[in-house]
Amino acid sequence: MAILVDENTRLLVQGMTGRAGTFYTDQAMRYGTNCVAGVRPGRGGTSHLGLPVFHNCAEAVKETKANASLVTVPAPKAADAMIEAIEAEIEVVVCITERVPQHDMRRVKDALKSSNTVLIGPNSQGILTPGQCKIGVMPTVDAKPGHIGIASRSASLTSEVLASCSAANLGQSTTVGVGGDVLHGIGFVGCLERFRDDDDTKAVVLIGEMGGREEELAAEYLASVDYGKPVVGLVVGRHAPVGRRMGHAGTLSVFGNLSADEKTSLLRDAGVVIAKDASDVVRSVNSCLS
Template structure:
């Protein structure tokens, strides 16, 4: 069973008429995702990709029964789009937009407090339940249905790990890209809690990187929860120069707790198996699952 989405998930796209929205929504529909409409202020009443377009999220929700939204809106307007979806009580919102201003994301986090919405992102590659639905921009082809949940801050490494897990004959229950920006919605800890509660997820891969303290928060939760499911982690950036951004807006290690070594130590202390290299994540998870059976 997937987390966050299933075959009954009804998706709208905010920013559907732009190039990115058009391209990725087309791929999502080809994958089998139930996309039911789009939102573009000023273009309500038209159609795009044979889907109805609405001026507002609330109108789209009322007309289509949508319970999820994916956002392809430029950074300067992305926060307003997220807040509109939150106020429309859309249960799941995925934001692909990268480098949303941090002060804007603080406003989004305030809107999330006490709401009915789970926000994935910003700067997320999305959520993928193999063979069920794709809500994002990730490449497909190497994924397989299975029992390994993947939560990641890195889109490219997610694709690599998905391929390894499939090659190991395990497959994935769901992959979730929490987002690479410093301030985002759903956290690694939140995803772990969902995966631990999912009876069909047998093990979890956590892909982290330098910057922030999210991996330490996940480690603390693992120590408290004491899950029976094995957890394998890959933390990248051990050799990154200090005080220099490394691609992701959130990947900046100033040293101390934000460094890869501190994150690895915290996870090891929580009983997490650390993959020795990016090329051995699938094998490490296969070995871990074999020891639990």
């Protein structure tokens, strides 16, 4: 089993005929993801990479039964693309686009409220269920099927932790990159809820950082429920200068008042096993499962 995507996922790619869309569609297809269509206004009725291209998501869903979308549309139009996918009732929408304006994301958040769509991103590395489905830019070379769920705010740390887990025979059920922007879709709590309900996920790894409130919300959630599965947490940025942007908008501490150490303390108090650094995640997971 897995969360959100699996071998039954039928993917369409918005902006597929562009440079990024072409590249990431090809990668997904090579991995084995079931890509069924592309969307590009004005290009409907054509084909690209052997797939039919439609004017909009509604047409694509009607003809192909697509239930997931990858948004590769440039930032000025990315919000419109996400909203189009939401209005087409697509179940999972992954947006890898960076620098989507925050006022545009307000419109996306409003659209999500009255829908059943799960949004991953924007500025996300995507989602990966090893051996079944890859949507986005998630690395696959080190991924292995298994029983560890991973939810992360950091793309680079995701790669490192995923590789070290696989090397230690700790395969993954699903890995989710929640996105590096302040305003985004699914967060740690949404991932935790789904991993809790997934019988095949035996433990969860949360990879957090300074800025934002994802770690605080996760701690509040875990403290309020009998989660039933071990959760390992890693919060990086302990030595980052206060108030300085570190990589992306989500790490800017003005958008979250707590330091990395304070977030770590909250998670520990909520029952999370804390890894000292990325190299300590495997030991922490194994200690929980032994």
